Amino acid sequence: MESVLTVQNLQKSFKDTQVLHDISFSVQKGEIMAILGPNGAGKSTTIRNIMGIMYPDEGEVIFHNHEGTTIPRHKVGYLPEERGLYKGVKVMDILLYFAELKDYPLDSAKERALTYLKKFDLEGKENVSVDELSKGMGQKVQFIGSIIHEPELLILDEPFSGLDPLSQDVFKREIRELAENGTAILLSSHQMNLVEEMCDRLFLINKGRRVIYGYMKDVKAEYANFKCMIYGENDVQTLEAIPEVTRVEQDGDTSVLYLEPSATLPDWLNNIPKDLDVQEISVDRISLHEIFVDVALGRSIAEKEGVLDA
CATH class of the missing domain: 3.30.70.260 (ACT domain)
Known part of the structure; x- marks a missing residue:
């Protein structure tokens, strides 16, 4: 399969503390890849290096044949864990603003926005101010903003946080559909049941180091x-x-x-x-949740580091 994103040997330190140790993985076209780990494991630092928010001390982030500052950011979508929409701005205006930031045609963006607002049960909300939306509605709008420009790579950091079960199902369906249409998706979440249900492969990190990397079915067979x-x-x-x-x-x-x-x-x-x-x-x-807990608690599974046909 075609690798859209390749992360090679990332090293990152803050002052005297090394937070990433030789991190390497890839995300392929049309797959949902999970990056998992306990709080403080290095997930957010890895994602920020991929997004160019910061740069590694050593190693490379490659998007197709582009790396570093040459990565075409308009082909990447990002839903950060820290949510944030401009208050006092209408829903359609904020979505078109996101599209403009990615150099996406505004006519196409408006058409896509209306389609997604209907799909996410927000039809008729395009002229509503963002600060009038519920938390769940705001999250839907921000998700739409992350995909409005048809990204080739989509990075989702805790996309299900705070969503009710019905909204979670809507997100799951859309994420699967995006992958089926060829989008490469890197997903970080602490909701292990959803990760286990949705993801093709996973990269499990702890204390800045790879613990497990492979296809979900192989991970379950090997570690569960x-x-x-x-x-x-x-x-x-x-x-x-x-x-x-x-x-x-x-x-x-x-x-x-x-x-x-x-x-x-x-x-x-x-x-x-x-x-x-x-x-x-x-x-x-045992479930992926139990594997995750074993890693977080430093049980024996964390000592059995491996790559499973990844």
Whole structure:
């Protein structure tokens, strides 16, 4: 596939503190790529280096064949985590202003704005002042502003923050549609369930260093060990004694058993003690949320750094 954005060996320090250590990844045409990490991991610094808000001490940011100050910014869309729209300005005026900043034809921008306002359930709001909008409406307007100029690369920093479930669904549909039409999307979010649902690949960073990089399905297969939920009256010691169980979490009659990576599911299930109280049982892999928490807490997964066919 064609790489729209390539980040190579980024290094960045502030005074005596190095915040990025040899960061490298790519974003391909038509894919949704997640950049994840705990607060302070280096995500925002990476995004700001990509956007040219700051520049790395070492390494390169390449957009197609352009790098550094030659990157055509009018082909990049950006929705920052820190929201901000000019108060007292009409919705259509602010959207056309965003388009003008990107050298996009205003007639086409107005047509696209009206289409998106209708799609985002904001039809008839084009002449409403920005400060009259709800927080969710304002976020929709800013999202439209980030895509009004048909960017080839779209960077979304916490796009779902503060949105109700219905608005989240609207955003998800639009982000998927943009990717299907060829836009390369780099998405940062702390809502792991949405990331796991939407993204093709992920880059997980912690303390300025790569921890995991690869396709979502490969990450799940490699890092997401099986867990088994058993509903019944069982004591923790009995469950912990079952072979290949690494830890047990218990809440009342519900027990969650986390298995070793080497556990073979059919064999393990066959070896569950027959005297266990099993009213219900289910097995799946741990979620991306749990992988994220393991990394944030410095558990063993964080020591298993790798690249999975990325």
